[in-house]
Amino acid sequence: MTTEDLVAHIHRKQSFLCIGLDTDLEKIPQHLLEEEDPIFEFNKGIIDATHHLCVAYKPNIAFYEAHGVKGWKALEKTIHYLNKNHPEIFTIADAKRGDIGNTSTRYAKAFFENLQFDSITVAPYMGKDSIEPFLAFKDKHTILLALTSNQGAYDFQTQKTGEEELYMKVLRTSKTYKNAENLMYVVGATKASFLTGIRRVVPNSFLLVPGVGAQGGSLQEVCKYGMNKDVGLLVNSSRGIIYASHTTDYAIAAAEKAGLIQQQMQEVLLKSK
Ligand SMILES: O=C(O)c1cc(=O)[nH]c(=O)n1[C@@H]1O[C@H](COP(=O)(O)O)[C@@H](O)[C@H]1O
Numbered sequence: 001m002t003t004e005d006l007v008a009h010i011h012r013k014q015s016f017l018c019i020g021l022d023t024d025l026e027k028i029p030q031h032l033l034e035e036e037d038p039i040f041e042f043n044k045g046i047i048d049a050t051h052h053l054c055v056a057y058k059p060n061i062a063f064y065e066a067h068g069v070k071g072w073k074a075l076e077k078t079i080h081y082l083n084k085n086h087p088e089i090f091t092i093a094d095a096k097r098g099d100i101g102n103t104s105t106r107y108a109k110a111f112f113e114n115l116q117f118d119s120i121t122v123a124p125y126m127g128k129d130s131i132e133p134f135l136a137f138k139d140k141h142t143i144l145l146a147l148t149s150n151q152g153a154y155d156f157q158t159q160k161t162g163e164e165e166l167y168m169k170v171l172r173t174s175k176t177y178k179n180a181e182n183l184m185y186v187v188g189a190t191k192a193s194f195l196t197g198i199r200r201v202v203p204n205s206f207l208l209v210p211g212v213g214a215q216g217g218s219l220q221e222v223c224k225y226g227m228n229k230d231v232g233l234l235v236n237s238s239r240g241i242i243y244a245s246h247t248t249d250y251a252i253a254a255a256e257k258a259g260l261i262q263q264q265m266q267e268v269l270l271k272s273k
Contacts, residue, residue: 002139003120003206006090007230008056011099013023016231017258018056018092018208021046021078022063022237027243029250031088039074042250044081044127046242047174053258058092058208058233072262079115090141090234092208093117096124098255104133111142116254119143121186121208124170128177134157135179136220142183149188167194171201184208189217189235195225207233210263217218219261223268231269 010016023039032038032190048058059078064071081188082091096106097120111120112134119141122134136141147157147167164172174183187198189211198207206228211217212235218233219235245253 001141001228002091003141005088006055006207007207009088009090009229009271013055013262014269015053015055015262016233016235017054017240017261018058018234019046019050019091019238019258020053020094020210020236021057021059021060021242022212024063024236025067026248027239029245029247030223031248037070037072037074037077040077040081042242043074043078045079045251046254047086049255050241050258051089053145053255053262054089056090056092056236057082058094058210058236058238060094062212069273073232079117081107083116086195091116091118092234093120096121096123096145098123098130099130100126101133104130108134108137108140112137119184121145124174128173131174132178135177135182137182140182142184143208144170144174144185146185147187147191147194149190149215149217151190168197168201171198175202176227184234188211189219189222190214190215192221195222199226203228204230204232206230206234208234208236210236210238213237214237219264220268223265227268227272235261235265243246254258 021043023042028042032041044213064075082089095109111117121143124144147153158165161169184206186208189209207221212219241257242253244257
């Protein structure tokens, strides 16, 4: 998917919501456990009820890999279901990959070619030759971890390396990579006050912003400091939406939660006109 298609979709739906499919067998409604593929059935229910309110879905791969072959099959069915029924929706494989170039190419093929995701999250720690293999894929997007939402972000990411913090160095250096136009960045919603500085370095890039909802980040602050002329934000909530109810009405409850966030996003978009 091109960035232009994503921006047009955001304006059409008046939403820049990404719903995280962090599907946990210990949290999904009991009645689904009787199905042959409970993870897929849960995801299908969420997608059917919420697709008109969001522009992206982000399955976190850990929740699928944890179940071995069964989990991987559920992931495959989920991405096929999305691509077949909602091809306009941006899909993110939250895999946090990155390795020596030869290996990164295989990761890229696994998620971009085999599974046909539009994007993947990648850890920047191994540098240029671990990231450029992902960037080589046309109309696919590599979402680099810049400043993450968790407490451990302060261990390394905000430490100074020379003149600037490590996360700033990640942003600035990655802009020089081949096919850098295919980069997006992760910035946690819990770090919204850093967004002004981040926007100085990457004014035009899309930011994936997880951490509203269960982690307590503020949508209003993220929009205030992080929005750019193309909106430039994909704000993710996982548990806050998909586990709004633990019974048979889980999909309706998820749609209600997603609807509330979409309304807030619409208000922000109208005000920014
Ligand atoms: O890359 C991510 O998506 C990510 C980066 C980050 O800094 N913080 C973060 O929470 N995430 C992911 O975003 C999702 C957040 O889930 P909730 O806290 O339930 O909304 C999880 O899948 C996390 O792995």
